Amino acid sequence: MLTTTIAALLTLGAMSLVWKENIVSRFIEHLILGISLGYGVVLTYRQIFLRLFWVPVTTDFAANWILILPTLIGALWLAQPFQKVRWLSLIPLAMVLGAFSGLGLERIMSSYIIEALEGTVKSLYVAGDLQKSFDHVVIWLGVVCILSYFYFRRIHNPALEKAHEYTRIVGIWWLMASFGVSFGFTVMARAALLIYRIQFLTQDWIGELIKIASGGGM
């Protein structure tokens, strides 16, 4: 019950920020940052350094000595604060960027551009599936109108200019609709976090306190 009470008080302290910034909320902010960082360092040390390097090497050196090489290269990152040897940190940076680019470039292109294009440029009419056909029309219309809004702002052809007037408006509406969806989802996410804490305060904390006060035991 003591830990629940501390957690509840910290929650209330953090929530006091909605009234205005105060010393309690700032203290809790710093506390969370400190704990998260400390926890993260310990967890990373234990799960990455110890588990993936130190214990394998010290337990079975013959099978795992090769791990020393990437670890030493990785350790060159630590040269960053020292002006004279800072260039050494470029070696692991180059290796990481090189490996990531080599492995990832084609896959990122394929996932973010090619497949996304394939998903956009679809037949407007899908036989026997009106819903899908409608979806595809909506996507086409949205893409064309939003592109026209961003990329064709200075057209010097009167007919196209007139058409652009309309597509621009539709494009803005499409954008507003998508921002609205994002906003709705953001409200849902933030509310979910609040609900989680309120449930904790009302049920786990106040509920238990009432039980204890009424002799329900701890």
Add this chain to the structure above:
Amino acid sequence: MWKKIFTTRVIINTVVLISVVLGVYLPIKITMPLSPEVQNAVHLIENAEPGSTAMISINYAGSSIAETEPIAVALIRLCFLKDVNVIICGFFPEPAQLAEGVISTLGKTYGKKPGEDYLNLGLCYPYDAFILGWGRDYKQQTGSISVGDMVHLDPSEYTDLVTSNPSVESVINSIATTIGEDRYIAAHLLDQHQEELGETVYQLLKEQLETVTRDDWPILQPIDGFGDLLFCADITGTSSYQSWIIWSSDYRDEITYFAGTTAISAPEAYQFLQAEQMISVIPGYRGATEIETYVNNQYQSADLFRKQMEQAGFPKEVIAAYVGGASRGMPSLALVHACILILVLIGNIQYFLNRKKEA
């Protein structure tokens, strides 16, 4: 003075707070039917052959647990109720630990055996290598540090050991809880506590550690790569779901993939759904509620689930977190949305009235 205290910000926050609290206490029940973007995943599990295997990577941490853990619970529950085996993994240190809690709790509740019906691969880092490796036939990988050396130890053997050696219970338990980590760590712990354990127990544990390897686990026997998995899913509070899309792109025809995301990430995830790079998006609380409601209605009511958890010996705080974790918050969520809508309307009316006045 009142004007200073009751600023717009304070009023809005108070209204939101009141609606959340009301939602917690008012006896409103909101059930959600499966939305099209969620039902593909649910139907996939429903129509699966009993004994097929799914892989779920859990990548949420404390800051997003409110939305994402209910997705994990609902999804794994459905898998277990349909006899689908589950392999769990995590791409980051903290989620990997949270994953163990979810899978072991539900595994125990449904009487599932670790290694046979479920397996926690623990921290699978670096995740890009892990995903690429699984696609390529992970059994052929030599020197893989992500998948290669994971080991699970049978809890029933530990129970026997603990019963016969109560004085070393904590040491044995600490070794037992290295489930999800690798044999080096377990061996390291074992060596550290050799004297405390005594020769017999030490040898018993050591023998098991040395003889049990990844490939011994029945759950992994029929699996060579993504093609042998029913589906892969990522339940995440970050953009790690996109890592699956990128790094498994070579195997797009083999892999069936979907993601459970926070509500904030969901709009971005829909584009991948549209491009058929995944089959489903489970968006935060709402998605979790849909699956939870469906499972409760079709397979096992919330009361039965609660009873089963009680029988498995879980404390009431754990049961409260798992039973109805998502649908319990829906009334509050609905009220908050209604309040925000009304506030947006009021704001807009005010804006247009002011504009008219200025004109």
